[in-house]
Amino acid sequence: MASNRVDKWILLGFLVPAFVLLAAFYIFPALWAIRISFTDLALTGAKALNYSFVGFKEYQKLFSSPDFFNALGNTILYTVGTCVGQFTIGIIAALLLSRKKLWGQTILMSAIILPLVVPSLIQALLWQNMLASGDFGTLNRMIGFLGISPIQWVRDYPMISVILVNFWNNSGFAMILFLAGLENIPTELLESAQIDGANGWQTLRYIKLPLIRFVLLLWLLLNTLGCLNTFDLVYALTRGGPGTSTTIMGIFMYNEGFRYFELGIGSATAVVMLLISFVIAIIYVRLMRVEL
């Protein structure tokens, strides 16, 4: 064994490859996005080589563009919709599963979390079939059993359609996270609450939810950031349409950067996304008073 000092340097050396990669391909691009957002850099043409610093001009363009606010609004709608849906179904499923061992529990749980591993492009493909309009669309057939007439899902309810796919994909994740949290609650706590005469709702509201607040916070954080970050699924399913009704921030940025080659506006969008992400992270942590 080498001397302690040498050993410490060897250990620190182990850190180098990971941090070089992170710096070059993760942190640097994020910082560079900030720099580019103050230039009129374009992907092609004269502005690709001869760009100049234009101050907040790209931000002015961005904030005076109705398309940007449309994308922002769509992202908020998408985020809130998926969070509410996933939370409701996820917490109900977790509460039910945490109470009893059901027959076939492993198989049922596997079926619920299976969509988690489906690549987003296949999700989009499968849901083209599910959401297909007309009498033969699979979802339309399913609601047909309930006596509801066929719906033109993607045309008439584009945002609901996208949220539904996200819900299908991620509700299992919410469920296993909540379930893990609930199973960590000591049974004595629940029993003493029962003895004190707390009903089911009170136990949930005052004991279970507060005790799993770290898990809830974590899920909310991951989910919100995931929604803000979404590109794959929505792009493959609707490409932001019909019109711009499902153009969320990721798609807006892609269009500006890679279809209209406006890297300045694209990067300004990226910076706004970065800021929103950090603010959300801080708010959540404060809100839940979780020590990090």
Add this chain to the structure above:
Amino acid sequence: MAVVSTQEKPSARFEDYLFAKRAERVIIYIFIIGLALFNLVPFIWLFVSAFGVKPAEFSSLYLFTPTGLTLQHFADAFDPKKGNVIRSMLNSVGTVGGAVLLAIVVCTLAGYALSRARFRGRRELMYGILILQVIPITATVLPLYLVMRDLKLLNTLQGVSIGLGTVQIPFILWVLKGFFDAVPMELEEAAWLDGASRLTALRKVVLPMALPGLGAAAVLAFNNSWGQFFLPLIMISDPNKYLMPQAMFKAILSYTDIDYGMMNAMSFVYIVPSLLFFFFARKYLIRGVMAGALAGS
């Protein structure tokens, strides 16, 4: 609830109890089975459409009752002039495999170091890495494109590997550090006394013990990377280097009349590794998600 009713009506107690339990049980089953079925329904079309013979009057977009079994869709998918699945699949496996390997190797070293070294600012560094995950990848993709262009990595699978692998580092690093923390120091110290260096001790003593953790981390890294579509989409323009999602996306875009039978055969090939991982490493998958999720607690 049951306690209250016993005090009021002792005679009815047992039946009440049984009925309440049974009704409750039925509702639980209906809800959970309903959710499970809803989550499985979309897969029916994948299988029926990939393996089934479609009745002529039906559009391939819809779920149909197959009139027989066929492998024609797979023949189309594997046909280099149509689906060209082998090419894209090899690209995908190589690229994602490379990304996983890269992430695991650098995170093993770094995770071990963070688990064993005591230096000022170590905690802050760990939280810094955790916070990195807040950066939306979508937001860094534009400059990342420029970085890749300047490093001449654009339109190369190595470039995509590095990009995908790097994104996994913060999460995998946390997961692996947790696993290394669980390996007792004494074993290593014994190895040092025998003259082993840090790296040898890591390789011969610590790694074998942290192997389940490495497996979990690899499964997670694979699962997170396998579906990635944005980075390959912007980096790769040569059809010979398309990854699976890109090949499928281009197929959706370029045909006016999409052959969903072939598309689903491609999907089937593309989803097989995911399903294998799901069925054989589900425990790792869940445990890894938990480990990462509870890393900050």
